[in-house]
Amino acid sequence: MIPYGRQSIDDADVAAVVQVLQSDWLTQGPTLARFEQAMAAYCQAGHGVAVCNATAALHLACLAAGLGEGDWLWTSPNTFLASANCGRYCGAQVDFVDIDPRTLNLDAGKLAAKLALAERQGRLPKVVVAVAFAGQSCDLRAIAELARRYGFCLIEDAAHAVGARYAGRPTGCGEFAAMTVFSFHPVKIITTGEGGMVMTNSPELAARLKRLRSHGMTRDAVDMDEPSHGPWYYQQVELGFNYRMTDIQAALGLSQLHKLDAFVARRRQLAARYDQLLGELPLVLPAAQADAESAWHLYVVRLNLAHIALGHREVFEALRAAGIGVQLHYIPVHLQPYYRGLGFALGDFPEAERYYGEAISLPLFAAMSDAEQDQVVATLQRIIRP
Known part of the structure; x- marks a missing residue:
């Protein structure tokens, strides 16, 4: 059987993973930070926040955008379930915008018409998830202009599009979308086994994403409501999740990134x-x-x-x-x-x-x-x- 997709793993990938397995850090260590920094540099983005999979990345991106009860998330019907489910995880309502029959991506013209109607009805979306289907970005220029006009947060679901480019710049650079989500599932362009990452140029969004992936917990005194009790001290300042990526996965991703x-x-x-x-x-x-x-x-x-x-x-x-x-x-x-x-x-x-x-x-x-x-x-x- 010739599969529709398959990972490419070589000796360098195996050696990178073994090196971490023989180190002192198996999770949340220096290799994870290097992978995030390397992805940010590749994408010409300010920050990369690695998580356990792209579904978790979409969920956290929506939370960081402030999506919650009473809000709306719009996305394409031609996508994997996670692009819509991330809105439901936040308690939001979900709606869809039909696709362009040529590119199979969310149709920016249909989005504009639907936004105009939604404005009259008082139910504009708080988040639009624009899916880069098959590896090709949507008409991000047009959608970003609509985001400015109607005030929604544009998240690009680029799970298919690591290594793609739009308007002459790498996907994930943040020129058009507030956040971009990548997937490192084995059938994607590069793999960490399972894994995902959110790219953003906002230091505030990056800080919140990192906090949300680790139980909503902080050790930063700036975020605490009282002085630290000692070097052991931390506070949970919001409800977060255990969505962390391990250094083992990050080592594989960092090695794959070179290819x-x-x-x-x-x-x-x-x-x-x-x-x-x-x-x-x-x-x-x-x-x-x-x-x-x-x-x-x-x-x-x-x-x-x-x-x-x-x-x-x-x-x-x-x-x-x-x-x-x-x-x-x-x-x-x-x-x-x-x-x-x-x-x-x-x-x-x-x-x-x-x-x-x-x-x-x-x-x-x-x-x-x-x-x-x-x-x-x-x-x-x-x-x-x-």
């Missing part, structure tokens, strides 16, 4: 080969967003079912049966039973639903060989054009 540009370059090369090899098939290939350079976490095609004898599920299952580990990203979040229970229904976001009925994610990972990619293409061609 990030090479990983992204290979993914872009493979994506360009797919574009060339699949051009004559009845498929809609990925489209580029203006100003965005994708990290190519995913290569998603849409089946032109009017010109294919098989249905969507039949093509998917035939590829799996032939050893091609395709996947589908994503089932629209508003169609999940939990969100249906909140009042959402089929037909609410037609572009995301139409996309879901046609989409297949083809295998794409840095270690993928040209021969494996040729096998994917030949198998797909045989199935849809027998």
Whole structure:
């Protein structure tokens, strides 16, 4: 089976982890700080705050933005559940903005129209989570301008987009979004096993994120309501969580970071080969967003079912049966039973639903060989054009 995604681990990664295992610090030590600093430097951002996974990163970003009971979070229906669930964790209401059928990202034009209506209704969002689907940023310029006009906090969910660029700068630089969230899950661009990070240029947000990841606890006298009782003293000043990343994970991430540009370059090369090899098939290939350079976490095609004898599920299952580990990203979040229970229904976001009925994610990972990619293409061609 050729998987849709896979980590690339080498001897240098293993050695980095072993070095930490043989050290005095296994968690919350100097390697974690180095990883955060290195990611911030790579992204040209002021601060990086590492946590145990990207879902935790989204949750803390929302809390740091002040999201809570009575507030609204808006995001794309074409995303993983965490992009919406982070709002529910904070007690907020969640709504969605339909996608651009070309880029498959949240549609900035639809967002503008929905904001204008929400302003009249008195229910503007406090947070908008803009998802960089498949590794490509949304129209962040337009969304950031809307954030200034309507006063919401823009969080970029760039779980797919470590190593991507937008408007000539690295994703995570903070030029447009108040906070950017990365994922280091094994199928992402680089991995820490499990892990995530929030990038921000705000010292205040960074300090609160660090406090929230460690139980809402501080040892900083500035944050305490009374003088310290001694060098052992700490205070819990708000309700936080144990969302910390270990030095073991950070060591792997720091080692992987040295290979990030090479990983992204290979993914872009493979994506360009797919574009060339699949051009004559009845498929809609990925489209580029203006100003965005994708990290190519995913290569998603849409089946032109009017010109294919098989249905969507039949093509998917035939590829799996032939050893091609395709996947589908994503089932629209508003169609999940939990969100249906909140009042959402089929037909609410037609572009995301139409996309879901046609989409297949083809295998794409840095270690993928040209021969494996040729096998994917030949198998797909045989199935849809027998």
